[in-house]
Structure formats: structure tokens, C-alpha cells
Amino acid sequence: MKIPISYNIRNLIARRTTTIMTALGIALTVAVLLSVFALVEGLRSSLASTGDPLNLLVTRKGATAELNSSMTPEQFQVIKVKPGIAKLPNGEPMASLELVTVIVLESPDNPAGINISMRGLNAAGIAMRESVKITEGRWFQSGKREIVVGKGVAKRYPTARLGSKIDLGRGQWEVVGVMDGGRSAANSEIFCDLAQLAVDQNREAGLSSVLLRATDEVAKQALINDLTSERRLNVDAISERAYYESQTGAAAPIQFLGIFVAIIMSIGSSFAAMNTMYAAVARRAPEIGTLRVLGFSKPGILVSFMLESILLSLLGGIVGCLLVLPLNDFTTGIGSFTTFSEITFDFRITPEIMLSGIIFALVMGVIGGFFPAFSAARKQILTALKQN
Amino acid sequence: MSNVVIQANNLTKEYVRAEFRVTALDDANLEVHQGEFIALMGPSGSGKSTLLHLMAAMDRPSSGNISVFGQNLQALSDAEIARWRNTHIGFVFQSFNLIPVLTAMENVELPLKLTKLNKTQRREQAKRALELVGLGDRLGHTPRQLSGGQEQRVAIARAIVTDPDVILADEPTGNLDAASARDVLTLLGRLNKEFNKTLIMVTHDPGAAKTASKIRYLEKGKLLPEGQKPAEY
Ligand SMILES: Nc1ncnc2c1ncn2[C@@H]1O[C@H](COP(=O)(O)OP(=O)(O)O)[C@@H](O)[C@H]1O
Numbered sequence: 236m237k238i239p240i241s242y243n244i245r246n247l248i249a250r251r252t253t254t255i256m257t258a259l260g261i262a263l264t265v266a267v268l269l270s271v272f273a274l275v276e277g278l279r280s281s282l283a284s285t286g287d288p289l290n291l292l293v294t295r296k297g298a299t300a301e302l303n304s305s306m307t308p309e310q311f312q313v314i315k316v317k318p319g320i321a322k323l324p325n326g327e328p329m330a331s332l333e334l335v336t337v338i339v340l341e342s343p344d345n346p347a348g349i350n351i352s353m354r355g356l357n358a359a360g361i362a363m364r365e366s367v368k369i370t371e372g373r374w375f376q377s378g379k380r381e382i383v384v385g386k387g388v389a390k391r392y393p394t395a396r397l398g399s400k401i402d403l404g405r406g407q408w409e410v411v412g413v414m415d416g417g418r419s420a421a422n423s424e425i426f427c428d429l430a431q432l433a434v435d436q437n438r439e440a441g442l443s444s445v446l447l448r449a450t451d452e453v454a455k456q457a458l459i460n461d462l463t464s465e466r467r468l469n470v471d472a473i474s475e476r477a478y479y480e481s482q483t484g485a486a487a488p489i490q491f492l493g494i495f496v497a498i499i500m501s502i503g504s505s506f507a508a509m510n511t512m513y514a515a516v517a518r519r520a521p522e523i524g525t526l527r528v529l530g531f532s533k534p535g536i537l538v539s540f541m542l543e544s545i546l547l548s549l550l551g552g553i554v555g556c557l558l559v560l561p562l563n564d565f566t567t568g569i570g571s572f573t574t575f576s577e578i579t580f581d582f583r584i585t586p587e588i589m590l591s592g593i594i595f596a597l598v599m600g601v602i603g604g605f606f607p608a609f610s611a612a613r614k615q616i617l618t619a620l621k622q623n
Numbered sequence: 624m625s626n627v628v629i630q631a632n633n634l635t636k637e638y639v640r641a642e643f644r645v646t647a648l649d650d651a652n653l654e655v656h657q658g659e660f661i662a663l664m665g666p667s668g669s670g671k672s673t674l675l676h677l678m679a680a681m682d683r684p685s686s687g688n689i690s691v692f693g694q695n696l697q698a699l700s701d702a703e704i705a706r707w708r709n710t711h712i713g714f715v716f717q718s719f720n721l722i723p724v725l726t727a728m729e730n731v732e733l734p735l736k737l738t739k740l741n742k743t744q745r746r747e748q749a750k751r752a753l754e755l756v757g758l759g760d761r762l763g764h765t766p767r768q769l770s771g772g773q774e775q776r777v778a779i780a781r782a783i784v785t786d787p788d789v790i791l792a793d794e795p796t797g798n799l800d801a802a803s804a805r806d807v808l809t810l811l812g813r814l815n816k817e818f819n820k821t822l823i824m825v826t827h828d829p830g831a832a833k834t835a836s837k838i839r840y841l842e843k844g845k846l847l848p849e850g851q852k853p854a855e856y
């Protein structure tokens with residue numbers, strides 16, 4: 236309690252080699268855990284912030300994703316005149332019939348190619364995606380084989396750069412623009428003209444889904460009830476946000492593996508910290524005896540050695556945070572089992588994630604320090620003084 | 624008669640090791656008065672350190688009683704003993720036992736951390752103690768940068784910084800060269816005469832024992848009556 240903290244800091248510095256080795260072990264453990272957290276957080280934020288909260292996604296009943304859904308133009312005619320749908324500035328309803336397919340793009344990392352979602356839509360669909368902005372080039376024109384790629388796609392696939400042409404069976408599609416969807420799923424997608432895509436894919440009668448915007452929260456619930464209960468329509472309607480959030484599950488296997496590895500490593504690191512602290516207690520036995528003779532109590536000794544272990548792990552935690560910091564905003568992709576295509580996103584290291592890394596490190600320090608500190612406090616004064 | 628500082632009655636300490644038991648201190652009776660400077664002498668293993676440790680409550684007796692300033696030490700809990708030792712006892716070791724990572728100043732300041740003094744007061748008092756032992760110019764030195772004699776003087780400064788009633792020293796000159804030993808003994812003598820501290824010092828050196836006002840001998844765990852000494856002395 237009263238033993239000054241400088242005493243612990245000086246001792247950590249005095250045995251700097253073991254301090255550095257032990258802290259590094261803790262740092263690596265923290266780094267593994269934080270990388271996983273950063274990945275999950277990046278994925279979550281790239282999906283969860285997609286779209287307006289009042290957006291609804293309408294799919295065929297029983298379809299788990301846009302990709303295995305189908306929607307006829309006739310169904311769309313019924314849906315878009317439902318009450319409670321917001322209006323575009325031109326007076327048209329905020330309802331967008333869309334077709335989603337998957338194309339394969341090659342990249343240097345993946346010569347075999349990776350699935351990317353390609354979305355056909357009309358002007359209404361673009362107007363409803365306010366957060367999506369063209370950063371290079373322009374929007375596609377209707378009736379042409381032109382595409383606009385998400386910035387995540389453009390960054391990772393050299394074949395999808397502005398001006399390049401992509402062969403998709405029936406013809407060549409030209410990349411005419413790059414779009415920035417903020418942190419939305421559009422970054423991982425390719426947009427093109429609905430009619431052109433439908434013709435190329437022979438799907439004029441079987442499109443994928445309808446995106447709707449309700450006027451308000453109450454209308455949104457009413458629309459969901461209205462659409463899902465109309466048996467003739469045979470559709471499901473869910474909030475677009477909820478739909479994308481469910482896709483965060485794509486990271487579950489990595490998350491599980493990462494946390495599993497981090498826990499195994501943390502057990503190792505705790506033992507390393509324990510070993511270091513036991514060695515310190517043994518080497519400083521006469522000092523412990525002396526402190527007791529000077530009047531420091533057993534709890535005082537316990538706290539002092541705990542504090543030393545905690546300081547050691549804090550150092551490890553800080554180094555661990557610094558190790559993962561370069562990962563921040565590093566763009567990568569992950570395969571989604573919902574869309575069967577890749578979602579690109581940035582690793583996100585938030586202050587909360589770093590704090591959790593520090594706490595994780597401190598837990599290792601507390602676990603590793605407890606038994607050595609306890610043994611230090613329990614020593615008989617005379618026995619301790621004699622251990623030279 | 625002056626005040627009784629330490630009163631030991633039938634004090635016995637036994638160590639049981641495996642099969643046999645060792646009686647380190649056998650039925651000792653002792654009265655130490657305020658301002659006395661007692662040298663404890665005797666062959667190695669005669670129980671000198673054991674007696675000193677019991678006086679500092681660093682160990683508990685197997686039987687008998689010891690009280691310091693009328694306080695029965697057996698009646699105190701671990702936590703109470705720690706506090707009691709901090710205020711009443713200054714202990715000087717043969718091997719100095721300074722904290723290697725702390726400077727002379729910090730070593731001396733350490734026992735004051737347990738008092739109510741603030742940082743400035745602690746610094747002030749530690750500095751005064753170091754000046755008293757003649758090391759006012761070595762405040763920032765670590766033990767490694769000091770000679771043995773200087774280390775022991777820092778240790779003495781640490782023992783007196785809380786202004787304790789009793790100073791216990793276990794062979795304080797045992798690890799020192801003759802000149803340093805003389806300095807340390809002079810210093811202990813001053814603490815007794817000028818500051819009226821009660822001192823009990825274990826020593827092997829008859830010359831050192833002369834600094835004391837009284838010599839008591841131990842032999843095979845027995846504290847010999849005053850004026851009596853073992854055959855070889
Ligand atoms: N922890 C202990 N365990 C067993 N025997 C001990 C222990 N400490 C001291 N002794 C024994 O007690 C006797 C007295 O020891 P001590 O007081 O240290 O002697 P001195 O200081 O006079 O040399 C010795 O025989 C010693 O071996």
C-alpha cells in the first residue's frame with residue numbers, strides 16, 4: 236500500500252531483459268485479440284451503417300438473401316403503390332426493383348477469382364442511396380453495358396479500375412465510375428443498369444428484390460405487416476439494417492478462431508508473467524524481509540508485487556495496441572455465406588477496442604501476479620532475510 | 624532507577640528441525656533501561672541474533688514473555704506488530720540490506736512512508752538523518768555507488784529516521800574494514816550519548832564492545848548473569 240510505485244518501476248527497469256520478453260509475450264497475445272476485434276468491428280460498421288433506418292428490403296418468401304430471392308415486375312407494381320412509402324423529389328415512390336448476381340473477379344492475391352455482388356438498379360435505387368457518391372468517373376447510363384464499382388472493389392481488383400473492360404459472358408462491361416459508399420456495403424459491390432443486366436442474365440421476369448423507404452417508423456411497421464401478410468404477393472419484408480447486420484455472422488468463424496487462439500496465448504502469457512514474478516520474489520527475498528522489518532505489512536507486500544505484475548502487463552497491453560495500430564483502415568475482404576460474395580471492409584481499431592486490449596492485458600497481469608505476490612507476503616521475516 | 628525499556632522473562636526459543644530440536648535461546652531474563660547501550664557477545668550460535676530478533680518482534684518466542692515499553696509483544700497482531708516496529712524499533716543488519724534500486728535518500732525515506740508526514744517533511748527528515756551520519760553529499764547515490772562503510776551509515780540513517788526508542792544492531796561492523804567499523808561505532812556511540820537512544824548491539828569484536836556501557840554474554844543459548852563470561856573470553 237505504502238511501498239512507492241517507483242520501487243516497482245525501478246525493479247522492472249533493473250531486470251529489463253525479462254521485463255521486455257514477458258511484456259512482448261503479453262503484447263502479442265493482445266495483438267491477436269485486437270486484430271480479431273478490429274476485423275469484426277470493421278465488418279460490423281461496414282454493414283450496419285448501410286442504408287437509411289427506414290429502408291425495407293422485400294424478398295421472395297423464404298429467401299434468406301437477395302441472391303436466392305426472385306421478384307417479378309408484376310409483384311413490384313403491386314408493392315410500389317402500397318401506402319406508407321416515401322416519395323422521391325420527382326413524386327415517384329421510393330421503391331427500387333433490383334437484380335443481384337455474382338460475378339468473379341481476379342486479383343493478384345486470388346488468381347482463381349473472388350465472387351463480387353453485381354447489382355442492377357434504376358435511377359430510383361441510386362436516389363435512395365444518399366450516402367453513395369461518385370468519386371471518379373460518372374454513373375452508368377441506362378441501356379448500356381456500363382458499371383460503377385465500389386471503392387473497396389476498385390482498391391483490391393486491378394481488373395476493375397476506371398476505364399477497364401470486364402467480360403461477363405454476353406458482352407464487355409466498361410467501368411465508368413468508382414463510388415464511395417461511406418461505410419456501407421456499396422463499397423463491396425458493383426452497380427449497373429437493371430434492364431441491361433436482366434437481359435444479359437435472361438432474368439427479365441425474375442429479378443431479385445425491392446428496396447423501399449417508409450415515410451416513418453410507424454409506416455415502416457405497417458408496411459412490413461401489410462407486405463408479409465398478403466398471401467397473393469408471397470414476400471418477406473425486413474429492415475435493410477437488420478438484413479445487413481445478420482451478415483456480420485460471416486466473421487463468426489474467424490472471430491471464434493481468433494478468440495480461441497488469444498485465450499490459449501493468454502494462458503501462456505499469464506504463466507510467463509507468473510514465472511517472471513516468482514523469480515523476482517525469490518531474488519528479492521532479503522528485500523522483502525527488510526521491508527517487513529521497516530514496518531511494511533504483509534498486505535503491503537502483496538499489493539506491491541501485484542502492482543509490479545500489473546505494471547508489467549500494462550506495458551505489454553500498450554505495446555500490443557501499438558502493434559495493431561497499423562492495421563487501422565487496412566482494407567480487406569471476407570466471404571459472406573449470406574450473399575455468397577465478398578464483402579470488403581476496413582479493419583477498425585476504436586478506442587473501445589484498445590481499452591479492451593489493455594483490460595485483457597491487465598487480467599493476465601493480475602492472474603500471473605497473484606500467486607507470486609501471495610507467496611511474497613507470506614514469507615517469514617527471518618527466512619526471507621536469510622535467502623541470499 | 625531509570626525507565627525499563629525492554630523486559631524479557633523466561634524467554635525461550637526452540638527450533639524443531641526434522642528429528643531434533645535446537646534451543647536457540649534458553650530461559651533468558653533481561654532488563655534493558657532507557658539510555659543503556661548493551662553489547663551482546665558470545666560464540667557463534669550462542670543465540671545472540673535470536674534474542675535480538677525476539678526484541679524486534681521479527682519472530683515469536685516458544686515460551687516466556689517479552690515486553691517493550693510495557694507492551695507485551697505476544698499480544699499484538701501481525702498488522703499491529705508491523706506498525707509498532709515502524710515507530711519504536713530501528714534495526715541495523717550486518718549486510719546493510721539497503722534496497723538496491725533506490726537512492727540513499729529514498730532508502731532513508733522509505734520507513735517514513737508509513738507515517739503521516741507529507742513528502743516535503745519526509746524529504747527534510749531523511750536529509751537530516753543522512754547529514755547526521757555524514758552523508759549529506761550522497762543523497763542521490765544508489766547503494767552500488769557507495770562503499771561498505773557508507774552503505775552501513777545509510778542503513779543507520781534509515782534506522783533512526785523515524786526517531787525510534789530502541790536501536791537494535793546485529794554485528795553492524797561484521798562486514799566492514801577497520802576504519803569504516805570505527806566510524807560506525809563512533810556513530811552508534813553518539814546516538815546513545817547525544818540522542819539518548821537505547822542501543823543493543825551484537826558483536827564479535829571486543830574492541831567494538833568497549834563502546835557500549837555494558838556487555839552481556841551468551842553461551843549455548845543461555846544468557847549469562849551480569850559480570851559473568853564464557854571461559855574463552
Ligand atoms: N531458523 C532456524 N532453524 C533452526 N535453527 C536455527 C534457526 N535460526 C537459528 N538456529 C539455531 O539457533 C542457534 C542460535 O542461532 P543464532 O541466534 O543465530 O546465533 P548467533 O547469532 O549467536 O550466532 C544456532 O544453533 C542456530 O543454528
Ligand SMILES: [Mg+2]
Pocket residue numbers: 671672673793
Ligand atoms: Mg548472529
